[in-house]
Amino acid sequence: MPYDPENVFAKILRDEIPSTRVYEDAEFIAIRDVAPAAPTHILVLPRGDGPIGPADLQDADAPWVGRMVVLAARIAREQGLTETGYRLVVNCGRDAGQTVPHLHLHILGGRMLHGLG
Numbered sequence: 001m002p003y004d005p006e007n008v009f010a011k012i013l014r015d016e017i018p019s020t021r022v023y024e025d026a027e028f029i030a031i032r033d034v035a036p037a038a039p040t041h042i043l044v045l046p047r048g049d050g051p052i053g054p055a056d057l058q059d060a061d062a063p064w065v066g067r068m069v070v071l072a073a074r075i076a077r078e079q080g081l082t083e084t085g086y087r088l089v090v091n092c093g094r095d096a097g098q099t100v101p102h103l104h105l106h107i108l109g110g111r112m113l114h115g116l117g
């Protein structure tokens with residue numbers, strides 16, 4: 001499936017629709033989720049056209065994927081989540097409930113997070 005440049009995160013990355021940015025650099029932006037599933041719910045988005053999700057990742061992507069996870073941990077720390085804990089989630093495809101076809105990492109925290117189901 002080709003990358004859809006009209007997906008909502010592509011539009012957010014191009015500033016065509018508004019978002020609440022909590023972080024940005026040359027590689028990533030981090031925004032508040034519009035429908036938060038926890039008191040703190042932040043999404044880390046890589047810039048660029050794709051990948052759609054983790055299934056598209058190749059070995060060559062490992063360095064920036066690693067940086068994305070390290071960045072998420074840093075944002076979680078800055079949001080005061082480290083002591084109580086938090087969850088990092090990357091959904092892939094239908095059965096995971098992925099709704100936006102642009103790879104993104106969820107940071108969830110601020111309450112007790114129960115099972116993964």
Ligand code: AMP
Pocket residue numbers: 008019031032033034035036043090091097098099100101
């Ligand atoms: P996923 O289900 O993993 O694809 O996650 C997509 C997330 O994007 C959901 O948690 C949505 O609430 C969130 N979302 C959708 N549209 C927007 C938007 N315009 N701004 C911020 N978050 C959004």
